[in-house]
Amino acid sequence: MNEFNRNLINIDDLIKGGEREYIKEYITGLHPADIADIIKTLDEDKKREIFNxxxxxxxxxxxxxxxxxxxEQILEDINRERLVDxxxxxxxxxxxxxIADLPQDNAEKILENLPWKDSAEVQKLLKYSEDTAGGIMHTELLSVREEVLVEDAIIQFMAISEEIGNIHDTFIIDKNRQLVGVMPVRKLLLIKPETPISRVMDRHIISVNVHTDQEEVARVFKKYDLVSLAVVDKEDRLMGRILIDDIVDVLIEEASEDMLHMAGIYQDEKIMDPPLRSVRIRLPWLVINLATAILAASVVGLFQDTLQAMVILAMFMPIVAxxxxxxxxxxxxxxxxxxxxGELDFGNAKKALLNSTIAGLLNGIATGAIMALVAxxxxxxxxxxxxxxxAMIINLFIANFFGIIIPLVLKWLKIDPAVAxxxxxxxLxxxxxxxxxxxLATFFIKYLI
Amino acid sequence: MNEFNRNLINIDDLIKGGEREYIKEYITGLHPADIADIIKTLDEDKKREIFNxxxxxxxxxxxxxxxxxxxEQILEDINRERLVDxxxxxxxxxxxxxIADLPQDNAEKILENLPWKDSAEVQKLLKYSEDTAGGIMHTELLSVREEVLVEDAIIQFMAISEEIGNIHDTFIIDKNRQLVGVMPVRKLLLIKPETPISRVMDRHIISVNVHTDQEEVARVFKKYDLVSLAVVDKEDRLMGRILIDDIVDVLIEEASEDMLHMAGIYQDEKIMDPPLRSVRIRLPWLVINLATAILAASVVGLFQDTLQAMVILAMFMPIVAxxxxxxxxxxxxxxxxxxxxGELDFGNAKKALLNSTIAGLLNGIATGAIMALVAxxxxxxxxxxxxxxxAMIINLFIANFFGIIIPLVLKWLKIDPAVAxxxxxxxLxxxxxxxxxxxLATFFIKYLI
Structure with missing residues (x-):
């Protein structure tokens, strides 16, 4: 289906039988994402060997x-000079x-050994919180002063394009480094080289602040269908840029958050987190659930006489709930x-509610009938x-009714519906x-026993 | 924070007080995404008025x-000529x-009234299933023959760039329209115009087939950090291209699918679906759940004597479960x-399992202790x-253990863990x-009553 995937087929054989030089030649012809996929599947030693x-x-x-x-495995045992390269x-x-992921002393050593300019850039970025625009932007970009001509922008682009990949936009700044315009690089092709760039640039700039949360950045990308986005400081000075591929993961993360929230995980818990962090994240929700479970238990307590009279009700009671x-x-x-x-709002809630309760009633009748026969x-x-x-018909009806009502009310109260x-x-x-x-059992008790 | 959002503040006042001409001028200065946001908040009539x-x-x-x-509301009452425009x-x-969303006869009328070329393109696309590469691609793109020079590609780009937006790549095809190379448009700036394009183009083409599922397309975009992607037929002929902003929604949808799956929704159910569709989607899962609930009930049945001896156990039993x-x-x-x-696999499962069971034990001890005191x-x-x-310590321990084991086993069996x-x-x-x-109650029954 694509050139790279086709190449992957025989990689295992290659590693087993092939010579070092041949493997090297083969593997460097692949896309880095495919090389990563291959390395992922190897043993720890082989990972390092291929990576090297x-x-x-x-x-x-x-x-x-x-x-x-x-x-982690690769970096654990890497030569410092190679890492600097x-x-x-x-x-x-x-x-x-x-560098943020390296142990402190190792990180410092790497920073010392980097060329001065790179080191300064990285240290500047390290100051921003990880989940802000500043934390995900990079400082490599194409910017020109507003006084220049289109041809100067082209020359500038030619000068840096060897070193910086994925330059989509030319950012235009004034003498204070404030962002005043933007121009897609490809459009430079369309304009007479001697035109002043300020005359053709787009002044409707979409930008975010360095401290903007990454989820907000992702929403800006999604809303305006962007490929690259300028990041500015509070004086509107150009600080960096963010590309769509840095943002795709944020968007995916955000979408999968609802699942965690609905399951009672309210922070970004990772599968490899240490147990005490898991406890801190999960315990509060469990305690709240315990309180609600005790509430439900006290409801059962009201019917103790009925249960005493007919103890098999205790078997069936959890089924209905x-x-x-x-x-x-x-x-x-x-x-x-x-x-x-954005498909449901207060405007169309009535129709959704009607649909859901009808579905609930029908599902209640179906499963209720099966359960009645089984019992x-x-x-x-x-x-x-x-x-x-x-009882099942009633409960499924209610469940489907409030399955719509509760999240809508929470949204109206400005509480995240997925959370609560x-x-x-x-x-309920x-x-x-x-x-x-x-x-019902209490009401019909004399027909039951 | 960005130019457009700043402008939104007074839109309500504007609509209430402003004159038509002024509103028109104001609103057409906004980004289409912002205009959509504004229209969304208006009454049905106002929506049409502003849209028009x-x-x-x-x-x-x-x-x-x-x-x-x-x-829907806007299209319901739109003038046909305007819709054609x-x-x-x-x-x-x-x-x-x-057009696919319009009623049949209306769709046909629109197709008849479109310029012949547009109509043919659209009809070709309508043949592909909605969730394949063919269903999401568009046919507007920049392609040149492999014999041409770089300057010809630039001229071609200049010719179409007025009409087609977001041209990121030049696709290079041979005489059979088969895709043989690709070249980012911006790189055309870097090369001597008289160079044959076949000498500088990238022959490592990543492409998908027209029938490739959109989720697979999304994965290709994500894996290779793409901005645009060529779509080919089975003879490798260039059929269209897909842009990242068409794919962002697919990626988000896929990420949020797990939540629906875990809640027992296995098809793409939408909030506005009619009740019978909801029943068809939801009922099978409910019936399976009913079977498992009956299984659990039969476990309770084993302890009927204990329950008979001490009926308040029935109150507490659902809390533990x-x-x-x-x-x-x-x-x-x-x-x-x-x-x-991709953070958890069979390689690191042991550590995750250890972490989770320790967390389960600790949470079990905490909530178990609270519950013990309450009881x-x-x-x-x-x-x-x-x-x-x-009982709670035991159950939370087991729950956390199998909360890791079950999805891993399902993954090993090649079953989607989110689904089952x-x-x-x-x-369990x-x-x-x-x-x-x-x-435990049966074992300690003489100390209990």
């Missing part, structure tokens, strides 16, 4: 594409990220996503079947489940 | 940026999407995300406190919750 075959330029691109674990050819943002929770979670997920994508055949008690079937909805919903479906089932 | 003030070129960009509901200036992919489910879901969400992001003070039965506390994990996990935490709590 790479030219510093290629190695610098492979090391940013590779997974965290492989990166690699960092030296990286864009400043990537260099800063890499649980199925309400399951159905409600489905409705919730669709609703939270609809809100996130009847299992315990030979047709009234038990009717009671549990009705599930607590309210499962408390537990309580309604117990009340409807045990309540 | 826009020049066809701007209108064509606003209509693709706006939310589905506003688009708007569609006429759209990129072919956007035009095809818009539910808290295990909550803790397990947390572990599951972090694990599923870790797998999706003791509530029912004045210290042994009840010990039994429920121990939660069923297995909650069945229900059963273990009931067994540990009622089992």
């Amino acid at each position: 075959l790479l030219h510093a330029e290629v190695a610098s691109r492979v090391i940013v594409e590779i997974d965290d674990r492989s990166r 690699i960092v030296g050819v990286m864009d400043s943002d990537k260099a800063a990220d890499l 649980g199925m309400g929770g399951n159905a409600g979670t489905q409705a919730l997920a669709v609703t939270v996503r609809g809100i996130a994508l 009847y055949y299992w315990k030979g008690n047709y009234m038990l079947g009717i009671v549990i079937g009705l 909805s599930s607590i309210f919903l499962t408390t 479906t537990d309580c309604i489940g117990f009340i409807s089932f045990l309540g | 003030l826009l020049h066809a070129e701007v209108a064509s960009r606003v209509i693709v940026e706006i939310d589905d509901r506003s688009r 708007i569609v006429g200036v759209m990129d072919s992919d956007k035009a095809a999407d818009l 539910g808290m295990g489910g909550n803790a397990g879901t947390q572990a599951l969400a972090v694990t599923v995300r870790g797998i999706a992001l 003791y003070y509530w029912k004045g039965n210290y042994m009840l406190g010990i039994v429920i506390g121990l 994990s939660s069923i297995f996990l909650t069945t 935490t229900d059963c273990i919750g009931f067994i540990s709590f009622l089992g």
Whole structure:
């Protein structure tokens, strides 16, 4: 399907049988992302061996594409001079990220050994918080003064294009380094070289501040369909630029956050986090859930006499509550996503609510009927079947109704619906489940036993 | 923070007080994405009124940026000639999407009234399935034959750049229209105009087939950090191109899919889907859940004598099961995300498992202790406190252990972990919750009552 993937097929054989020089030649012909994919699959020693075959330029691109674990393994045992070479050819943002991950003394040594200019750039970037525009921007860019001609911009572009990749835009600045205009590089081709750039540049500049949160930066990219974006300080001075490929991961991260939130993970917990960090993140939510579970339990307590009279009700009671929770979670997920994508708002909420409750009723009838039959055949008690079937219909109806209402109310209260909805919903479906089932059982108790 | 947003502040006042001509002038100075944002907030009539003030070129960009509901409302009552004008200036992919959403007879009328070439392009695109490369590509691009010189490519670029925006790459084709090379437009600036393009073009082409699934296309974009990508047919003939901003939404959609999957929504259900579609999507999962809930209930059935002897156990039993489910879901969400992001694999699973079970044990001890105290003070039965506390420690430990194991095993079996994990996990935490709590209660029954 694409040239590079086609090449991957025989890599294992190659590594086993091939000679060093041949492997080197083969592998440096691949795209860095594919080299990273290959290295990922190898043993720790082989990872280092293959990585060390790479030219510093290629190695610098492979090391940013590779997974965290492989990166750690490779960097653990790398020669300092080689690392300086690699960092030296990286864009400043990537260099800063890499250095930020190194042990303090190692990082300092690398910074000392870098050319003075690179070192200064990286140290400047290291000052910005990781999740801000400043933390993800790089300082390599094409900028010209507003007094220049188009041909000067072209000359400037030619001068730096060897060293800096992916130059999409020319940023135009005034004598105070304030950003005053922007011009796609390719459009320089369309204009007479002797035209003053200030006459043809676009003055509608979209830019973000160095301290803007990266999620806001991602939204700006998405909203305006950008490929590159200028970053300025509070005096509007040009500080760096961000490219779309740096932002794609932020957008993906943000989209997957809702899942974590709905599951009760409210911070950016990573799978490899140490246990105490996990506890700190997860315990508060568990304690809140415990409180709501105790509330639901106290509802069961109201029906102690009924349970005493017919203890098999205790078997069925979690089924009703649980199925309400399951159905409600489905409705919730669709609703939270609809809100996130802007497909649901207060204007069209009524229709969504109607659809969801009808779906809830139908699903309640279907699963309620199945459960009624199961209960009847299992315990030979047709009234038990009717009671549990009705209770399930009620609970699934309620679950689907509030699966829409709760996130909408939270949104209206300016609370993130993904964060708090599930607590309210499962408390509700537990309580309604117990009340409807045990309540009906209490009402029909003389037909039940 | 950016020029456009700053302008939005007084738009409401403007609409209320301003004159038509002034509003028109003001609004056409904005970015189409901002105009879409403004229109979104207006009443149905006002939406149409403001939209109709826009020049066809701007209108064509606003209509693709706006939310589905506003688009429907605007298109419902639009003049056909105006719609032809708007569609006429759209990129072919956007035009095809818009036409695909129109009622059949209306769509045909629009196609008839479009210039012949546009109409043919759109009809070609309409044949591809919506979620393939063919369905999201557009046919407007810059391509030159391999025999030409760099200056010819520049002339070609100048000729089409008025009409086609965002030309990043020059695609080079042979006499059979097969794609043989690619060259970023900006690099044309760097090369002597009289150079044959075949000598400087990049022959390492990354391309996708027209029938490639859009999610695979998105992965190619992400992996190779692309801004634009060539689409070819099975004979490698150039058919169209896809830009990163068309792909950003696909990437976001894919990331948010895991949340729906974990909640038991396995198809692309939208918040405004009719109830019967929701039932068809949701019911199978509910039925499977019902089966597992019945399984868990039968576990409770094993302890009927214990429950008969001490009916308040029925109150507390859902707490133990539910808290295990909550803790397990947390572990599951972090694990599923870790797998999706490539941070967790079989190589580092042991460490993740150790971390998670330690976290589970600690969270179990914390919430178990709280629950023990609550049960003791509530029912004045210290042994009840010990039994429920121990049961919770066991269940949270197990939940965190299998919250890692289950998705990993599913991944190993090549089943999407997001899809099936939660069923297995909650069945397990229900059963273990009931067994540990009622089992311990049975064992200590003489100290309990």
